[in-house]
Each structure stands twice: as structure tokens, then as C-alpha cells.
Amino acid sequence: MASRWRSHIHIIEGNSMRYELYYWPGIQGRGEYVRLALEEAGADYADVARSERGMAAMMRMMESGKGTPPFAPPFLKVGKIVIGQTANILLYLGSRLGLAPKPEAGKLWVHQLQLTIADLVLEIHDTHHPLGPSQYYEDQRGPAKKRSEEFWNERVPKYLGYFENLSKNNGGSYLTGRRLTYVDLSLFQIVEGLRYAFPKRTKAFERDIPGLIALHDRVAARPNIKAYLASDRRIAFNEDGIFRRYKELDS
Amino acid sequence: MASRWRSHIHIIEGNSMRYELYYWPGIQGRGEYVRLALEEAGADYADVARSERGMAAMMRMMESGKGTPPFAPPFLKVGKIVIGQTANILLYLGSRLGLAPKPEAGKLWVHQLQLTIADLVLEIHDTHHPLGPSQYYEDQRGPAKKRSEEFWNERVPKYLGYFENLSKNNGGSYLTGRRLTYVDLSLFQIVEGLRYAFPKRTKAFERDIPGLIALHDRVAARPNIKAYLASDRRIAFNEDGIFRRYKELDS
Numbered sequence: 166m167a168s169r170w171r172s173h174i175h176i177i178e179g180n181s182m183r184y185e186l187y188y189w190p191g192i193q194g195r196g197e198y199v200r201l202a203l204e205e206a207g208a209d210y211a212d213v214a215r216s217e218r219g220m221a222a223m224m225r226m227m228e229s230g231k232g233t234p235p236f237a238p239p240f241l242k243v244g245k246i247v248i249g250q251t252a253n254i255l256l257y258l259g260s261r262l263g264l265a266p267k268p269e270a271g272k273l274w275v276h277q278l279q280l281t282i283a284d285l286v287l288e289i290h291d292t293h294h295p296l297g298p299s300q301y302y303e304d305q306r307g308p309a310k311k312r313s314e315e316f317w318n319e320r321v322p323k324y325l326g327y328f329e330n331l332s333k334n335n336g337g338s339y340l341t342g343r344r345l346t347y348v349d350l351s352l353f354q355i356v357e358g359l360r361y362a363f364p365k366r367t368k369a370f371e372r373d374i375p376g377l378i379a380l381h382d383r384v385a386a387r388p389n390i391k392a393y394l395a396s397d398r399r400i401a402f403n404e405d406g407i408f409r410r411y412k413e414l415d416s
Numbered sequence: 417m418a419s420r421w422r423s424h425i426h427i428i429e430g431n432s433m434r435y436e437l438y439y440w441p442g443i444q445g446r447g448e449y450v451r452l453a454l455e456e457a458g459a460d461y462a463d464v465a466r467s468e469r470g471m472a473a474m475m476r477m478m479e480s481g482k483g484t485p486p487f488a489p490p491f492l493k494v495g496k497i498v499i500g501q502t503a504n505i506l507l508y509l510g511s512r513l514g515l516a517p518k519p520e521a522g523k524l525w526v527h528q529l530q531l532t533i534a535d536l537v538l539e540i541h542d543t544h545h546p547l548g549p550s551q552y553y554e555d556q557r558g559p560a561k562k563r564s565e566e567f568w569n570e571r572v573p574k575y576l577g578y579f580e581n582l583s584k585n586n587g588g589s590y591l592t593g594r595r596l597t598y599v600d601l602s603l604f605q606i607v608e609g610l611r612y613a614f615p616k617r618t619k620a621f622e623r624d625i626p627g628l629i630a631l632h633d634r635v636a637a638r639p640n641i642k643a644y645l646a647s648d649r650r651i652a653f654n655e656d657g658i659f660r661r662y663k664e665l666d667s
Contacts, residue, residue: 233525233528236578248528250527270497273497277500280501287535287538291548295542295563296566297542299570299571300566311548312547315548316548330485
């Protein structure tokens with residue numbers, strides 16, 4: 166009996182190598198950077214919180230307060246380990262999914278770029294929520310307009326100019342060289358998101374970032390990404406996510 | 417001749433294991449989380465940009481666009497490697513300086529906590545710059561007041577409540593157990609900074625976070641930290657940094 170039980174545990178642990186992603190259902194949000202990595206690699210994963218039971222499980226894991234509870238979604242469960250913070254999840258997945266170099270220097274460099282993208286994502290969120298994440302957009306329209314202005318005048322040129330330079334200087338097809346990394350997938354998502362949220366401003370700005378646009382197109386053409394984008398696993402952009410289309414912020 | 421030259425190079429490389437920290441002179445800012453780790457560990461480091469020549473070198477390294485240029489300070493040079501993003505620098509230093517576990521799961525957990533602190537730091541910055549980092553505070557006083565209100569009503573309880581729970585649940589002297597990590601040093605800095613920037617609000621809130629206050633005091637009493645805080649290497653808080661004392665935001 167004992168040995169049957171042990172072998173049952175063994176089977177559970179075997180199955181548990183499946184990746185379980187926990188993220189708010191209904192939005193791309195920060196979960197999308199993880200989804201793109203899992204999809205590109207053809208990894209076996211479940212987007213847990215897209216079912217009602219999964220959503221309840223996600224809330225329980227955050228509220229339990231025991232072990233290593235994440236502060237916020239997304240988080241990834243792999244066997245018994247729970248990993249939170251988008252860039253940290255990608256750090257973990259990168260070398261396992263072949264989406265980052267294994268040597269330490271390369272690994273840290275790719276992670277550093279992802280952390281810079283994380284800062285950009287926070288600033289994108291602040292364009293519609295400058296007075297804070299717990300207030301409604303409708304109550305901060307004026308400040309959102311000002312923040313969006315500053316974002317496009319100062320911050321977009323600084324961030325995207327930085328990545329554009331990198332794409333020019335390394336001479337490879339992808340940002341850090343010949344091989345695709347999770348950073349390329351995230352930059353694809355940034356371009357997609359800016360096109361959705363600020364169609365006019367983005368169109369005008371694209372001429373300044375030909376390298377990034379070419380990178381975006383290269384990522385979009387990859388078979389697994391193409392199949393993912395056409396599937397119902399890809400949630401549509403909407404006004405609950407990070408990238409929101411508010412016409413008044415786009416002019 | 418050739419062999420003398422080689423031995424000279426060897427000496428340079430030997431010396432270069434000294435850590436070179438590059439950060440804006442005159443403020444604690446994000447550089448402070450790195451300084452605290454280097455100081456606690458008694459590491460040999462130079463705070464390069466505090467000299468005029470060092471400052472010029474820092475600007476050149478960012479503007480060169482070659483290799484792995486950082487997006488912004490702080491960054492750390494170790495031999496030939498340049499590492500940017502505060503949390504990434506601490507990830508690199510953590511296991512080397514004995515300030516983080518070496519096994520992967522523990523390393524990722526401590527890094528995840530640091531990334532959550534990084535999010536909090538950005539929100540602290542937004543209390544005085546809700547309309548964006550390139551505008552003057554004087555031009556955004558009204559929105560800053562609103563953002564500070566939201567920060568103290570919603571965000572501080574959420575972030576510090578999370579860390580307070582962790583400090584209670586693990587039963588050790590430090591946040592993740594018996595051993596000090598760089599996360600403890602960073603939480604010390606958060607408490608110090610909030611006390612500086614929002615003395616009234618922080619005083620009222622401290623009764624809700626006895627575990628974090630005890631942790632703060634334990635860090636402050638460590639000999640290397642104590643010596644550092646009393647030295648002129650510790651820059652005083654001021655209104656160019658992340659934590660700014662604007663009386664009107666503290667009531």
C-alpha cells in the first residue's frame with residue numbers, strides 16, 4: 166500500500182512539471198509577457214485563473230500569507246515552487262525554454278533589459294492612472310492628459326530610442342544578437358500595445374524606430390506566435406488592461 | 417617586455433575585482449540599495465560618480481551605445497561586466513556577498529521581494545511626480561497631493577502590510593528567516609525614507625507594522641551599517657531624491 170502511494174506521488178510530481186500561470190482573467194496585462202514566452206517555446210502550461218475555480222485558487226494563494234506568497238499576479242507555479250514578478254518569472258523560464266543565454270553575464274543582461282521594459286510598462290499604466298491605481302480613470306482625465314503628453318514627448322523617445330540603438334548596434338536579427346530571447350517577445354508586445362492604445366501617436370513615431378518595427382514583424386511571423394495570436398488564448402486588448410485606448414489621450 | 421606588460425594587465429584585472437558603483441552624486445536614490453549591500457558586506461567599492469571625472473565617465477558609459485549600455489544609473493562595473501537595474505545588481509551581488517541564498521528557489525524568492533520593493537519605490541517617486549519625471553514638482557502640486565493621499569490610504573497598507581505579514585510568518589529575525597538578506601537592508605531604507613519624507617503619516621502608521629520597525633532597528637544596529645550611516649559616505653536625504661519632504665503632502 167505504501168509503495169503504491171509513493172508511486173502515485175511520483176506521478177503527481179511528474180505531472181506537476183507542467184507550468185501553471187496565474188493571472189487576472191480577461192486582460193493581457195503583465196501576464197502577457199509570460200504567455201508569449203510559454204507560447205513561443207511550445208511549453209505545456211495552464212492559464213489557471215481563466216476558470217472560476219482557478220480564479221478562486223489564485224486568490225487563496227495570495228491571501229494564505231504562508232510560504233512564499235506573491236504580492237500580485239502574475240505568478241507561476243512549477244511543482245512546489247511559486248515564482249512572482251513578471252521579470253523574475255522570465256528569468257526562471259528563460260534558460261529553461263531556450264529564450265535566454267545560460268552564462269551568467271548574458272542572463273543578467275537580458276534580465277536587465279526586461280527590467281527596463283517593466284519600468285516602461287509601469288509608465289504606460291501611469292498615462293491613464295497618474296493619480297494612482299485605485300482611482301477610476303474618469304476621475305483623473307485631466308492629469309492623464311498631461312501625463313500622456315509628457316510620456317510621448319520625453320519618455321517614449323528615451324525608452325524606445327534606447328532599444329532602437331541596441332537593435333542597430335548588435336547587427337543581429339534580434340535585440341541581443343542572432344537568437345531570439347524573451348526580451349524580443351516583450352518588445353513585440355510593447356509595439357502592439359502602443360499601436361492599440363495610441364494609434365495616431367504611434368503611427369507618427371514609428372519612422373523613428375525602424376529597427377524595432379522590423380523586430381516586431383519578425384516576432385509576429387514566428388509560427389508559434391502567429392498561431393497563438395490567432396487563437397482564443399490571446400485575449401483582446403481592452404480598457405481594463407495596461408494599454409487602454411482613450412481617444413483623448415491620443416492627440 | 418611582453419611578459420612585463422602581461423603581468424601589468426594581470427594586476428589591472430586583479431584590481432578590477434573592486435566593485436565600481438555608478439550613480440548620480442548628491443542623492444541616495446536607487447543607488448542606496450546597492451550601497452547598503454556593499455557596506456554591510458564590507459566590500460571594496462568605489463562610488464565612482466562622486467568625483468567630477470567619475471561623473472563624466474558615467475555619462476560616457478551610458479551614451480556610448482556599445483556593448484551592454486545601461487538605460488540609467490545605478491549600474492555596477494565588475495571587471496569587464498557592466499550590470500544595470502538596482503534589483504539586477506543585487507541579484508548579482510547577493511550570493512557573492514553572502515546577502516542571499518545560493519540555491520535557485522531562495523535566490524528567486526529574495527529577488528522577487530526586491531522587485532516588489534522596486535515597484536513600491538516607483539510609487540513613492542510618483543507621490544511627488546504624478547505627471548511624470550521630467551516635470552517640476554512645483555508644476556504638479558495639486559495632483560501630487562491627490563496621489564499622496566491615495567498612496568497612504570491604499571498603497572502603503574497593501575505593500576507594508578504584505579511585508580509585515582512575511583516578517584510575522586517566518587518567525588526569524590529577518591524577513592526571509594534567520595539570515596540577513598539584501599531585502600532587509602532595502603526595507604530598512606524604505607522605513608528611513610518614509611520617516612524622512614512623511615514624518616507625521618509614518619509615525620501614525622508605525623503601530624500597524626511592529627515587525628518591520630523591529631527589523632529596521634535590527635538592521636540599523638548592525639556594526640557596518642551603523643558605521644556607514646555615521647560616515648560621510650551616507651548622503652543626507654534631500655529634495656532631489658526619491659524620498660522628498662514636502663510638508664503639504666504629509667497631512
